[in-house]
Amino acid sequence: MSGIEYLGAGELARRYRDRSLSPVEVTRALLDRIGGLDPVLGAFVHVAAVRALDDARHSEAAIAAGRPRGPLEGVPVALKDLLDASDMPTAAGSRVIGRLPARDAAVVARLRAAGAVLLGKVGLHELAFGVTGVNPHFPPCRNPWDRERVPGGSSSGSAVALAAGLAPLAIGTDTGGSIRIPSSACGVVGLKPTFGAVGRSGLVPLAWSLDHVGPMARSVADAALLFDAIAGHDRDDPWSAAHAHEPAGRTLGAGVRGLRLGVLDASAAGAAAGVDDEVGAAVEAALGVLIGLGARTVPVAVPPLEPIYTATFALIASEAGGYHRRRLADRPSDFGEDVRRNLAIGLCLPAADVVAARRAQGVATGALLRSFDDVDAVVLPTLPRTALRRDDPVSREPREAWNRLVVPFNLAGLPALSLPAGFDRAGLPIGLQVAGRPFDEATVLRVAAAYEGATDWHTRRPPLQA
């Protein structure tokens, strides 16, 4: 271990400024670590070593000249292989997408403009359509805390790369929890921004109306830094927010004194049912920490989760089925069994049922927005239980499903973040979810930063030998 592997982006920027580290030194150390650990962990599907070192030299020159291009100058980033980068293949975790894009995705263009060094592409659940990260087309991607456990998905490689010290920052995408689920399962920080806050052109879609691109990191401050670098209008994404992005990281240190934090009220018993005792206890303890820091908790009603889950799955399956229909017709055996069947379910849904799901989305969004009338943020578990064993089936029933506590914020498009909040008896990370009002990532990050500052869960590292 060189000591570089777990330095955060903010710390790297400081060390570059005082010349105690250089982008080339850091990039080389991380590439070495990827070479040593990734054959076992399976986070990366494409390592762009030559280009990364070239970019690092460019960053080094820019810093030496006193002209850094942006806040990520020389900071390595891992990119989920659902996004195009002009010098890397895009496979979307599949055998049916294989393109060498001519253009960068909007988020990649923003990363390069901010000075980031792209280390390569990290893997995902096939076509981002699943929550485990188990992908039949690629070598296993393993949870660094227990290699017999799944990393969670779909942004599995992003979370594993962060937890294993292979990259200080990563980009994920989240359609039904795909940033927050692996962040929780691997003990890192992941923010699903407000729908429209981060541009999506150059993204292989899972479901256009629910897809979000967002930052993943090992600390809330790094997630805020990355979010502020990638947020903003994307003229090639018709659902991109038109207004200028207001930096969300500026109020990170403002604390939570006087903030009202929503907690699930008694009517949300269905939401609480099935939450593992250790996860429930960790979230209660986290609320105690936030109360100790001056926050006030307010019970809030949330709409029933089962219709939300049902509507979300119907929309994802129908949009994904529509997008992949021709490939499914031409090459059905090139899809994994599970994804092939999910896409087929989408193609079998009657139009009136899809419209009902879209109407339910409107109703649920209104209800969730009303739950923020009297609170500044809502705090709840990310996952009902910690990382599953590789051979555990993921329940498909809404009541038990691994993603039921995260999908409401996809359906409504509200910002939501997961951060480490403890470990269970098996040593597996537990995630705390903080959700906020539309375009109020600043408050979400502020609550998370206050909690993180009072705890040390985010400093724990998995047992790995490079």
Place this chain on the structure above:
Amino acid sequence: MTPEPDEPDVAAILARLAEQGVRLDRADAEALRPRLASLLRRLARLAAELPEDAPPQPGGGERFPR
């Protein structure tokens, strides 16, 4: 009382997919049938519980205009 949708059978699933140019094995259709049936039942309940005049979520443009 929400009327239950008809249970899709394997032949109907294969036919519905074939209409769209997709030809899957019978094993696929048999495996997905119970999940499709469960989803259709849940969607029927969801539709029945919606306020009659609830519109779909707006699609394009900003979902949360400022």
